[in-house]
Amino acid sequence: MFGRKPKDGAAEAEERQGFFKRLRSRLNRGNSWLTYDLASLFRGRQIDAQILEELETRLLTADVGVEATEDILAGLRKRVARKELADVEALINALRDAIVEILEPCARPLEIDGSRKPFVILVVGVNGSGKTTTIGKLARRLADDGRSVVLAAGDTFRAAAIEQLQVWAERSGAGFIAQRAGADPGAVVFDALQSARSRGADVLLADTAGRLHSQSHLMEELKKVKRVVQRVEPSAPHEVLLVLDANQGQNALSQAIQFHEAIGVTGIALTKLDGTAKGGIVLAIARRLGLPIRFIGIGEQPQDFGEFDARAFAAALVEGPREAAGGSEPAP
Ligand SMILES: Nc1nc2c(ncn2[C@@H]2O[C@H](COP(=O)(O)OP(=O)(O)OP(=O)(O)O)[C@@H](O)[C@H]2O)c(=O)[nH]1
Ligand SMILES: [Mg+2]
Numbered sequence: 001m002f003g004r005k006p007k008d009g010a011a012e013a014e015e016r017q018g019f020f021k022r023l024r025s026r027l028n029r030g031n032s033w034l035t036y037d038l039a040s041l042f043r044g045r046q047i048d049a050q051i052l053e054e055l056e057t058r059l060l061t062a063d064v065g066v067e068a069t070e071d072i073l074a075g076l077r078k079r080v081a082r083k084e085l086a087d088v089e090a091l092i093n094a095l096r097d098a099i100v101e102i103l104e105p106c107a108r109p110l111e112i113d114g115s116r117k118p119f120v121i122l123v124v125g126v127n128g129s130g131k132t133t134t135i136g137k138l139a140r141r142l143a144d145d146g147r148s149v150v151l152a153a154g155d156t157f158r159a160a161a162i163e164q165l166q167v168w169a170e171r172s173g174a175g176f177i178a179q180r181a182g183a184d185p186g187a188v189v190f191d192a193l194q195s196a197r198s199r200g201a202d203v204l205l206a207d208t209a210g211r212l213h214s215q216s217h218l219m220e221e222l223k224k225v226k227r228v229v230q231r232v233e234p235s236a237p238h239e240v241l242l243v244l245d246a247n248q249g250q251n252a253l254s255q256a257i258q259f260h261e262a263i264g265v266t267g268i269a270l271t272k273l274d275g276t277a278k279g280g281i282v283l284a285i286a287r288r289l290g291l292p293i294r295f296i297g298i299g300e301q302p303q304d305f306g307e308f309d310a311r312a313f314a315a316a317l318v319e320g321p322r323e324a325a326g327g328s329e330p331a332p
Contacts, residue, residue, distance in 0.1 A: 019306040024316040026274035026298040042088045047080055055095070062277060063249035065284030072098040096318045102283050103310035108292035110239060110267055110307075112142070118150065118196040118204040120229060120236035122189075124222055124263065125243035126255055127210030130271035130297055132161060134243050135205045136168030137297070137305035138269075143172045147202040152192030153178035154185040154225060157209040165207050171302075175201060185209065185221060186228035193232045206237075219262040226263055241294065243269045244285070249278035253285055260289065271297035274304070282313070 045051055052073060059069040075098050076091070085091045112119045121138075125131045132155070139149045151169045155161040159181035169176035177192035189206045196204040208225060212218040229236045242265040244252040252270075259265050273279050273296050286293065293308040 016306075019303075020309075020312050020316070022304065023273075023296075023298055023306070023312065024319070026304075027279060027313075027316050042091065045088065047085045047087065047091050049080075051091070052076055052080065055091075059280060062280030063284060064280035065250070065253070065287065068102055068280075068283040068287040071102065071287065075101075092318050096314045099283065099314040099317060100310050103286050103293075103308075103313060105290060106286040106293045107308050107310040108267075108294075110241075110292075110294040112147065112203060113238060114202070116235065116238050118193070118201045119238050120193065120204045120206070120233065121239040121241055122206050122208065122222075122226065122229065122237040123241045123243060124208050124259055124265075125210055126245075129210060129243045129245040129248075129255075130269075131155075131210060131243045132164050132168065132207055133300065134241075134269050134271060134295070134297060134305070135165065135207055136172065137302045138295070139168060139172040139174045139205055140302045141305065142203050143174060148175075148200070149203045149205060150175035150177060150192055150196040150199070150201045152189050152204060152206040154189045154192075154206045155209040156181055156183045156185050156188060157212060161207070161209070174205075175199065186225050189225050190228050190232060193229060193236070197232075215258075219258075222259075222263050239266050239294075240264060241267045241269055242291075243271060244281075246270050246273045246279050246281055247276045249281050250284070252281050253288060256285055256289055256291070260291070265291055267292045267294040269293075269295040269297065270308070274298045279317075 042051055056069060056073050059072065072095065076094055079085050079094055085094055123131050123135055135151060139151060142149050149172065151165055151174050153162045153165045156179065162178045162181060166176055166178065175196070177188065177195050179188050185208060192206065193204060208222060209218065212221060226237060240263060242256060242259050244256060246252065248255070256265065256268065268285065268291055270282060270293060282293065295305060296308050298304045
């Protein structure tokens with residue numbers, strides 16, 4: 001089951017291309033996204049202070065945040081003053097470059113260190129952010145790469161959470177370790193780690209609850225799970241992956257700050273970028289926290305999930321959905 005050979009270069013390139021196309025069309029679904037139709041909105045206009053002000057408002061409305069917006073605008077204003085931006089196309093290209101500059105330092109893919117067996121990934125985030133789905137998608141991806149995976153049902157707060165994870169485990173052929181609802185999450189993850197070790201699994205993905213009696217209870221519990229893991233394997237967890245829902249906008253940023261302070265986040269997965277008007281939060285998070293953004297989610301299916309690529313993301317953002325159809329013709 002796990003012996004599948006890693007994909008060859010061509011297949012991988014094709015898959016990336018497919019994901020990029022979907023990213024473009026999904027990111028720009030609806031008419032409220034950051035730069036939707038920027039080209040037609042600005043077409044034929046002077047590149048002047050007025051147009052930059054409108055762009056500024058758009059960025060702020062899309063939850064890009066004050067800091068990142070100011071960075072972008074400062075750069076553009078300089079270039080306008082130097083008369084470097086003659087037309088809308090030049091402005092959009094400059095905007096794309098400015099976005100890449102902010103995102104690039106955060107586009108650091110998750111590398112599974114093969115010498116850690118299992119490589120332990122603790123998945124955290126508030127309820128409904130997409131933790132369990134992200135684990136399922138990631139398990140599938142890892143299995144496709146020929147890695148053996150074990151899932152730990154560390155969200156014992158809701159019985160349905162355990163079943164939901166089990167479905168994903170079955171779909172991806174991953175091992176599955178759970179106890180009854182209400183069990184101690186630390187104990188579940190402890191068991192799962194022992195089991196993953198004894199079967200020589202490559203990766204352990206541990207789900208956690210998103211809601212407890214209070215936010216401080218949640219943080220305390222996560223700290224405890226982390227301590228338990230470290231008792232078995234001092235180098236673990238090798239990744240604390242924070243799952244954030246892009247629809248949450250500025251709230252996602254506050255969550256990131258809070259989780260990072262409490263348990264130390266090493267990577268972010270940003271979900272639900274399909275059809276949100278607040279996806280600019282990627283820029284706010286990158287600018288403010290500088291944490292690696294490992295993955296993005298653009299839908300509910302396993303294939304709606306990919307590594308975060310700063311250039312592809314910025315291009316999808318500013319070029320709009322039309323390009324997704326394959327044509328590069330400007331809109332009428
Ligand atoms: N459109 C869209 N929906 C998503 C995405 N990721 C997750 N979802 C959906 O969001 C909902 C919540 O996802 P879960 O994975 O259950 O979230 P969770 O963080 O595990 O939630 P709790 O277990 O309650 O803490 C589900 O209906 C998912 O299908 C995404 O990238 N796009
Ligand atoms: Mg869940």
